[in-house]
Amino acid sequence: MGPLIVYDIISDNANLFFAFLIGIGFGFVLEINGFSSSRRLAGMFYGYDTTVLKVFFTAAIVGAVGLLFMSLFNWIDLSSIYINPTFLWSTLGGGAIMGAGFILGGYCPGTSVCAASIGKLDALAFVGGIFIGIFIFTEGFPLWEEFYNAKYIGSPVLSEFLGSSRGVLTLLMILVALGMFWIGEWAEKRFARDDYKLNQK
Amino acid sequence: MNPYIGGVLLGLVLIMAFWISGRGLGASGASKSVVVTAVKTVAPKHVENTAFYKDYLETHPNPMKSWLVFQMLGVLVGGFVSGAISGRLKFQVEKSPKITNRTRIIFAVLGGILFGLGSQLGRGCTSGSALTGMAVLSLSGFLSMATIFGTAFALAYFVRKLWI
Numbered sequence: 001m002g003p004l005i006v007y008d009i010i011s012d013n014a015n016l017f018f019a020f021l022i023g024i025g026f027g028f029v030l031e032i033n034g035f036s037s038s039r040r041l042a043g044m045f046y047g048y049d050t051t052v053l054k055v056f057f058t059a060a061i062v063g064a065v066g067l068l069f070m071s072l073f074n075w076i077d078l079s080s081i082y083i084n085p086t087f088l089w090s091t092l093g094g095g096a097i098m099g100a101g102f103i104l105g106g107y108c109p110g111t112s113v114c115a116a117s118i119g120k121l122d123a124l125a126f127v128g129g130i131f132i133g134i135f136i137f138t139e140g141f142p143l144w145e146e147f148y149n150a151k152y153i154g155s156p157v158l159s160e161f162l163g164s165s166r167g168v169l170t171l172l173m174i175l176v177a178l179g180m181f182w183i184g185e186w187a188e189k190r191f192a193r194d195d196y197k198l199n200q201k
Numbered sequence: 202m203n204p205y206i207g208g209v210l211l212g213l214v215l216i217m218a219f220w221i222s223g224r225g226l227g228a229s230g231a232s233k234s235v236v237v238t239a240v241k242t243v244a245p246k247h248v249e250n251t252a253f254y255k256d257y258l259e260t261h262p263n264p265m266k267s268w269l270v271f272q273m274l275g276v277l278v279g280g281f282v283s284g285a286i287s288g289r290l291k292f293q294v295e296k297s298p299k300i301t302n303r304t305r306i307i308f309a310v311l312g313g314i315l316f317g318l319g320s321q322l323g324r325g326c327t328s329g330s331a332l333t334g335m336a337v338l339s340l341s342g343f344l345s346m347a348t349i350f351g352t353a354f355a356l357a358y359f360v361r362k363l364w365i
Contacts, residue, residue: 002219024278027281032202038296058205085341091330091348095349097319103312109320109326110226115280132314
């Protein structure tokens with residue numbers, strides 16, 4: 001029965017060791033999929049390379065379906081899995097600021113560390129920027145504290161929120177993702193570029 | 202690698218994190234641990250007198266001994282190993298041929314600043330909030346995903362010179 005840490009099957013220190021191993025898997029998969037390339041990541045927003053969309057949504061679906069099946073077989077207790085809380089304004093505001101950072105900087109935090117690990121200097125600069133951005137947040141916290149804590153609506157899952165079931169929402173997510181994959185494949189042909197080769201080494 | 206197979210692999214890593222540790226993947230949380238630890242080391246007086254750091258250190262007495270910090274150390278190792286196997290280890294600045302290295306670095310720092318700030322406001326970044334959040338079907342996960350990618354799409358045209 002999982003999660004192992006919740007059921008005291010592993011110790012707190014073992015949990016940190018597993019965090020390291022999981023991180024290796026995470027970094028390896030990101031890198032091998034080319035997420036260490038800012039032009040590939042940015043390509044998503046111009047249609048010439050939609051790998052991000054394909055990997056990201058496939059992973060989200062596999063995660064959602066995996067959790068669903070594991071809970072059906074009683075392998076995992078879904079009630080012990082952390083669900084991100086929703087503070088409406090800061091979720092939306094933070095998301096918009098992150099989106100601007102993504103298109104200007106070409107990375108997100110996880111991919112920038114991954115790219116820095118293979119020697120991308122622009123990624124290293126991005127990581128430096130992240131530290132500055134977080135420092136601005138922590139130092140200026142009183143300025144946005146109210147906004148940060150506004151409109152708290154608990155930790156709803158979307159299926160509850162829509163009055164639907166986990167299974168139906170997961171199915172819906174799969175169908176939406178298939179539609180987006182189709183658009184992605186189309187976009188890569190439509191917006192292909194001479195100066196950018198897909199799946200380059 | 203075929204991106205759909207890559208996605209399945211990433212999903213499996215995510216499931217392992219849920220099954221072992223009861224939580225998903227994340228990236229920005231570790232940077233916050235580093236920032237708080239750095240401020241604490243450089244200016245301990247300032248930390249004692251600032252509510253935000255005091256509250257944070259009360260709930261995280263040892264910020265560097267956190268799940269996300271260990272996971273991010275793993276990301277460095279995993280990325281490096283994959284890069285070494287595929288022959289991609291190289292110091293370089295990656296950019297559109299139309300801009301200089303200097304421009305690319307300036308915008309990378311700027312993007313990092315915005316992403317760092319936004320990830321704190323939004324309580325997580327693309328990994329922790331959007332990817333993990335969507336896998337657990339959390340409302341905030343779908344909202345993060347939509348606003349991060351929506352804003353980037355909306356602004357893409359105006360900064361196209363950076364990339365195409």
